Amino acid sequence: GNSVTQMEGPVTLSEEAFLTINCTYTATGYPSLFWYVQYPGEGLQLLLKATKADDKGSNKGFEATYRKETTSFHLEKGSVQVSDSAVYFCALSDRHTNAGKSTFGDGTTLTVKP
């Protein structure tokens, strides 16, 4: 079955530091890949997505590239802010099936200190 593995957290960075959160996946079909962000006490917000190999998703300074050869979708940001403190989930959606359910990683908690 499908699975997503994220780097373990929590991750604590100083403001303006470089962020990388690793994500690798296993899928039987041709998945779409997503990063979601969850701020404290809130729901899931789509941060960025990529639907095919070599696509780069980007939003709010965050980027991730769909690497089929390494089955990875690592999240990066060049300069984090305190407001980026949240839990980040990597997920895949298997477009091979119409149902297209999402499979999530465990989540990585990011804390950015001023």
Next chain:
Amino acid sequence: EPEVTQTPSHQVTQMGQEVILRCVPISNHLYFYWYRQILGQKVEFLVSFYNNEISEKSEIFDDQFSVERPDGSNFTLKIRSTKLEDSAMYFCASSEAREQYFGPGTRLTVT
């Protein structure tokens, strides 16, 4: 921008009681989903729904759970007899194709 809505935002119930969580998906979407997130844990798939029937369900989705689309807009999750371990955040999602749009969630607390 259209969005998925969920009610209530927080539901407190006693063990053994029935609860119904409600969702209004985005109007032109055809695929509907429920997920749950136990506090501090990962988001887990419960069930997907298409063309008025369940298309896939996880092992979590046992006989205590049911889903329904009673009219053209609502999508509900019913838990017949709640247990303490049902306490979680429940997210509804809808999809037109690959991308799923998530609602804000309902926090269910079973006491």
